[in-house]
Amino acid sequence: xxxxxxxxxxxxxxxxxxxxxxxxxxxxxxxxxxxxxxxxxxxxxxxxxxxxxxxxxxxxxxxxxxxxxxxxxxxxxxxxxxxxxxxxxxxxxxxxxxxxxxxxxxxxxxxxxxxxxxxxxxxxxxxxxxxxxxxxxxxxxxxxxxxxxxxxxxxxxxxxxxxxxxxxxxxxxxxxxxxxxxxxxxxxxxxxxxxxxxxxxxxxxxxxxxxxxxxxxxxxxxxxxxxxxxxxxxxxxxxxxxxxxxxxxxxxxxxxxxxxxxxxxxxxxxxxxxxxxxxxxxxxxxxxxxxxxx
Numbered sequence: 357x358x359x360x361x362x363x364x365x366x367x368x369x370x371x372x373x374x375x376x377x378x379x380x381x382x383x384x385x386x387x388x389x390x391x392x393x394x395x396x397x398x399x400x401x402x403x404x405x406x407x408x409x410x411x412x413x414x415x416x417x418x419x420x421x422x423x424x425x426x427x428x429x430x431x432x433x434x435x436x437x438x439x440x441x442x443x444x445x446x447x448x449x450x451x452x453x454x455x456x457x458x459x460x461x462x463x464x465x466x467x468x469x470x471x472x473x474x475x476x477x478x479x480x481x482x483x484x485x486x487x488x489x490x491x492x493x494x495x496x497x498x499x500x501x502x503x504x505x506x507x508x509x510x511x512x513x514x515x516x517x518x519x520x521x522x523x524x525x526x527x528x529x530x531x532x533x534x535x536x537x538x539x540x541x542x543x544x545x546x547x548x549x550x551x552x553x554x555x556x557x558x559x560x561x562x563x564x565x566x567x568x569x570x571x572x573x574x575x576x577x578x579x580x581x582x583x584x585x586x587x588x589x590x591x592x593x594x595x596x597x598x599x600x601x602x603x604x605x606x607x608x609x610x611x612x613x614x615x616x617x618x619x620x621x622x623x624x625x626x627x628x629x630x631x632x633x634x635x636x637x638x639x640x641x642x643x644x645x646x647x648x649x650x
Contacts, residue, residue: 357429357457358457358458358497359400359401359429359431359458359497359499360497361497362400362401362429363400363620363621366400366620368646369615369619369620369621369622369646370400370401370620370621370622371397371398371399371400371621371622371623371624371637371640372399372400372401372402372403372621372622372623372624373394373399373402373403373623373624373626373633374402374403374404374405374623374624374625374626375387375390375391375402375403375404375405375418375422375626375628376404376405376627376628377404377405377414377415377417377418378414378418378628379414383628386628386629387418387628389630390626390628390629390630391422391426393630393631393634394626394630394633394634395426395428397634397637397638397641399428400429400621401428401429401430401431401458402422402428402429402430402431403430403431403432403433403458403460403499403623404418404419404422404430404431404432404433405433406432406433406434406435406462412447413450415432415433416432416447416450416451416454416456419431419432419451419454419456420454420455420456423454423455423456424454424455429458430456430458431456431458431459431460431499432451432456432458432459432460433459433460433462434447434448434451434459434460434461434462434486434490435462435463435464435465435486436461436462436463436464436478436479436480436481436482436483436485436486437463437464437465437466437467437475437478437480438464438467438478439479439480440479441479441480441489444480444486444489445489445493448490448493448494448496451496452494452496456496457496457497458496458497458498458499459490459496459497459498459499460498460499460500460501461483461486461487461490461498461499461500462483462486462501463480463481463482463483463486464480483500483501484500487500585602585606588602589602600632603632604632604635604636607632607636608635608636608639608640611636611640611645612639612640612643612645613645615640615645615646615649616645616646616648616649617649618649622637622640624636624637
């Protein structure tokens with residue numbers, strides 16, 4: 357089923373999980389274990405990231421496995437950087453042949469191993485370029501990422517105003533440190549794009565080994581972390597377990613606030629682990645903050 361239809365038909369908030377393709381037997385074991393633990397929480401859909409290069413085939417393979425064998429509605433990530441239009445069409449053909457109806461179109465991250473790299477040399481320079489490529493020849497439901505703390509991706513306005521097939525599903529995504537008020541103000545911005553209420557929110561529980569990378573990523577996007585949260589993290593700087601506990605608690609409170617303000621769903625970056633996501637989502641399902649919408 358198309359994710360835009362799942363969101364529009366749902367009378368409850370839509371909860372979904374993001375995974376990445378494993379690179380080793382241990383990684384595959386972790387992924388299977390996470391899915392086994394998270395499936396009882398009944399996600400509306402799952403998404404599989406693309407790491408680029410030869411790993412692209414794994415993205416399609418894992419997405420196909422989740423949809424066809426596990427019965428989970430799945431969305432494959434597709435990035436533009438590092439691929440020609442012909443290569444991207446080949447990947448899209450494989451996705452379509454696998455019976456996958458949903459694609460998340462991303463520009464991609466600049467390659468760190470190429471110091472002289474310039475986006476002007478890329479055939480796909482923006483997510484909107486990738487969406488236009490998809491729209492010309494395919495009928496996927498297309499998701500587009502955006503960040504709430506800075507200007508929206510050019511992909512949203514271009515895709516929704518210039519194309520009617522496939523109809524994009526704007527999916528603003530951000531790391532958990534951004535403020536709830538900033539993220540909920542983004543929700544209204546998606547309505548002029550022709551998809552009322554179709555934005556989702558993302559939550560990534562903080563962990564010590566991911567924290568620095570997340571902070572650098574957020575700075576690059578112009579996102580902010582609440583000063584109060586920074587202060588509390590610094591108090592626990594030498595204790596990764598308590599940082600994790602703080603991250604889970606903060607993410608749960610933030611997600612509850614977003615849902616109470618009217619956000620139609622939460623998209624969890626699971627990092628192929630289950631404990632934090634299970635704790636947050638279980639707490640949300642117990643407290644049901646969306647019933648407090650004013």
